[in-house]
Amino acid sequence: xxxxxxxxxxxxxxxxxxxxxxxxxxxxxxxxxxxxxxxxxxxxxxxxxxxxxxxxxxxxxxxxxxxxxxxxxxxxxxxxxxxxxxxxxxxxxxxxxxxxxxxxxxxxxxxxxxxxxxxxxxxxxxxxxx
Numbered sequence: 001x002x003x004x005x006x007x008x009x010x011x012x013x014x015x016x017x018x019x020x021x022x023x024x025x026x027x028x029x030x031x032x033x034x035x036x037x038x039x040x041x042x043x044x045x046x047x048x049x050x051x052x053x054x055x056x057x058x059x060x061x062x063x064x065x066x067x068x069x070x071x072x073x074x075x076x077x078x079x080x081x082x083x084x085x086x087x088x089x090x091x092x093x094x095x096x097x098x099x100x101x102x103x104x105x106x107x108x109x110x111x112x113x114x115x116x117x118x119x120x121x122x123x124x125x126x127x128x129x130x
Contacts, residue, residue: 002046006039032090040083047079067115074108081105 013035021028051072058068081104088097 002042006042009035009039009042029091033087036083036087036090040079044079047075067118070111070115074111077104077107077111081107 013031016031017028017035020031054071055068058065081100085097085100085104088094088100
């Protein structure tokens with residue numbers, strides 16, 4: 001049922017955008033921005049269920065909470081980066097959108113360094129010392 005609401009919201013926002021863009025381009029862009037943010041909020045509520053499941057699975061597998069929290073942060077950065085980049089692309093600012101995407105990738109890499117280090121250390125612990 002939620003997907004039907006999201007699709008209808010997207011269609012209504014798109015139709016309003018198309019009807020208004022020639023008369024009031026700024027207002028039309030605001031309608032699309034508001035539509036995108038509303039859809040993002042609806043989706044974020046659904047993602048909470050997935051985060052709870054991953055947290056439960058992580059605890060059952062005895063995975064350190066720091067790693068699970070880091071993965072959640074990485075996922076959050078990815079979604080927020082995509083939303084920001086898409087909004088700026090819709091505004092016709094693809095060069096700014098590419099900078100937002102680059103920043104998101106850099107922040108994800110920074111957050112992933114402890115996880116990558118742990119994986120490398122685990123692999124090295126299995127190898128015989130030379």
